[in-house]
Amino acid sequence: MDPTDRRYTEEHEWVKMDGDVAVVGITSFAQDQLGDVVYVELPKVGDRVEAMKSFGVIESVKTASDLYAPVSGVVEAVNGSLTGSPETVNDAPYEGGWLIKVKPDNPADIDTLMTAQQYGEQVAGS
Amino acid sequence: MTGDAASDGALLRTALYDCHHAAAARMVDFGGWDMPIQYKTGIRAEHLAVRAGVGVFDLSHMGRLYVRGADAMALVQWLTTNDASRLAPGRAQYSLICGSDGQILDDIIAYNLGAEMLLVVNASNRLKVLAWIEQNQQNGPLAGLDAKIYDATAETAMIGFQGPESERLLQDLVDVDLSTLRYYAALSGTADGKPGLIARTGYTGEDGFEVIVAAADGPSTWNTLLEGRGGVTPMACGLGARDTLRLEAGMPLYGHEIDESCNPFEAGLGRVVKLAKGELSGKAALERVAEAGPERKLIAFELTAGGVPRQGYAILDADAAVGQVTSGNVSPSLGTPIGMAYVPLRLSEPGTAIAVEIRGKAVPAKVVTLPFYPHKTKKIAAPSTSRS
Numbered sequence: 076m077d078p079t080d081r082r083y084t085e086e087h088e089w090v091k092m093d094g095d096v097a098v099v100g101i102t103s104f105a106q107d108q109l110g111d112v113v114y115v116e117l118p119k120v121g122d123r124v125e126a127m128k129s130f131g132v133i134e135s136v137k138t139a140s141d142l143y144a145p146v147s148g149v150v151e152a153v154n155g156s157l158t159g160s161p162e163t164v165n166d167a168p169y170e171g172g173w174l175i176k177v178k179p180d181n182p183a184d185i186d187t188l189m190t191a192q193q194y195g196e197q198v199a200g201s
Numbered sequence: 202m203t204g205d206a207a208s209d210g211a212l213l214r215t216a217l218y219d220c221h222h223a224a225a226a227r228m229v230d231f232g233g234w235d236m237p238i239q240y241k242t243g244i245r246a247e248h249l250a251v252r253a254g255v256g257v258f259d260l261s262h263m264g265r266l267y268v269r270g271a272d273a274m275a276l277v278q279w280l281t282t283n284d285a286s287r288l289a290p291g292r293a294q295y296s297l298i299c300g301s302d303g304q305i306l307d308d309i310i311a312y313n314l315g316a317e318m319l320l321v322v323n324a325s326n327r328l329k330v331l332a333w334i335e336q337n338q339q340n341g342p343l344a345g346l347d348a349k350i351y352d353a354t355a356e357t358a359m360i361g362f363q364g365p366e367s368e369r370l371l372q373d374l375v376d377v378d379l380s381t382l383r384y385y386a387a388l389s390g391t392a393d394g395k396p397g398l399i400a401r402t403g404y405t406g407e408d409g410f411e412v413i414v415a416a417a418d419g420p421s422t423w424n425t426l427l428e429g430r431g432g433v434t435p436m437a438c439g440l441g442a443r444d445t446l447r448l449e450a451g452m453p454l455y456g457h458e459i460d461e462s463c464n465p466f467e468a469g470l471g472r473v474v475k476l477a478k479g480e481l482s483g484k485a486a487l488e489r490v491a492e493a494g495p496e497r498k499l500i501a502f503e504l505t506a507g508g509v510p511r512q513g514y515a516i517l518d519a520d521a522a523v524g525q526v527t528s529g530n531v532s533p534s535l536g537t538p539i540g541m542a543y544v545p546l547r548l549s550e551p552g553t554a555i556a557v558e559i560r561g562k563a564v565p566a567k568v569v570t571l572p573f574y575p576h577k578t579k580k581i582a583a584p585s586t587s588r589s
């Protein structure tokens with residue numbers, strides 16, 4: 076079961092509010108489908124990201140995939156440890172493998188995304 | 202294997218299909234075959250298992266074409282670019298099959314088994330190679346030769362064992378002395394009590410073996426091997442690890458570094474084209490390209506900044522696209538982004554600065570020498586009683 080303290084996108088990102096910033100990562104299902112992650116291309120602090128638009132690229136041994144922002148806002152932090160250890164996304168997708176932190180334009184937008192149960196049903200049906 | 206490709210579009214299955222299914226392998230369409238790309242452990246773990254211990258691969262999708270008859274050697278000598286006449290019984294050689302325009306139809310391993318010859322061809326090229334042979338048997342240079350092709354792909358299984366511990370593991374399961382089996386040599390024997398051909402060959406840069414057994418014996422041989430022996434427990438490896446291993450070892454892969462659009466000289470394979478040996482398929486065209494020299498060359502490169510080079514990405518010189526990546530990945534052994542590419546001759550010297558276009562950005566790279574990962578194939582001296 077995916078953690079219930081966050082919301083999910085159809086593109087397999089999760090987002091969790093930590094104070095007034097939204098922490099963003101990819102789901103365990105996504106990292107499993109990608110296989111071994113070898114490179115992550117992320118925006119810079121201060122960049123704007125737009126909901127449902129690509130904010131970066133995650134590359135595994137097999138393939139490259141776009142990362143989609145769950146919400147619009149300004150990048151407050153980037154997980155720099157992934158530069159040297161991209162495999163953390165595989166090992167701890169919900170904790171140490173987070174990707175970016177965003178100051179959302181409208182924090183309430185997060186509530187429109189899927190719950191863990193809804194996301195679980197989507198994955199089960201895919 | 203369930204028959205020949207599949208007029209109904211269904212993928213072919215090797216004799217080991219059920220073993221892969223039971224191991225929850227991820228399966229992909231590879232050259233018309235339903236093949237494991239990886240097992241549960243993942244490509245990186247499989248890759249590193251081959252570098253440190255033993256990996257076991259299902260290679261049964263590769264075509265196994267036996268050439269039988271008094272003129273078997275003559276057929277292989279005309280068909281392939283390397284000099285098959287130098288192939289002593291029990292030895293194997295890497296070679297190419299070129300079409301009449303000198304284009305590369307396939308890269309293969311030819312075995313001289315004494316009473317017959319064996320050609321191991323790429324899965325996706327098997328029917329093309331068979332058609333080329335048949336065409337030249339009907340009304341071409343092969344007409345009148347006493348040589349018949351027997352396609353044993355469906356009735357045999359081929360299992361690869363690669364890694365520094367592969368001899369120790371396999372010795373316990375075969376009845377031949379592997380310590381005297383040289384690189385690119387083969388012996389008939391038994392594996393797990395079943396008759397088969399045992400060859401010291403491979404595609405990973407490591408010491409390793411390939412074993413051909415009857416299809417019916419394939420699953421039990423596979424399962425016995427995976428149990429491990431002599432303190433060695435191998436890991437089942439899929440096509441994903443096979444690709445990253447061969448890339449590190451600098452081995453060309455058909456459909457990536459070589460295909461019908463390139464010639465052997467620009468691909469760095471001129472060493473296996475022996476134009477002085479006599480008539481061979483594509484000779485006139487190959488002589489012309491050998492004389493003219495290549496205009497472009499296959500090179501190896503490393504990115505000097507972050508990113509992952511992939512097949513089809515442009516090689517840039519002063520912002521102009523001058524070449525193309527043929528294979529690329531992050532090397533699991535070295536941790537660096539590596540690749541192979543075709544570039545104009547002037548950019549092919551090791552040390553040359555180039556760039557790879559990754560999603561619109563020019564990422565700096567430099568030309569390096571192959572292989573990325575040093576080959577660790579075993580050197581065994583020729584026995585004094587036979588020639589090599």
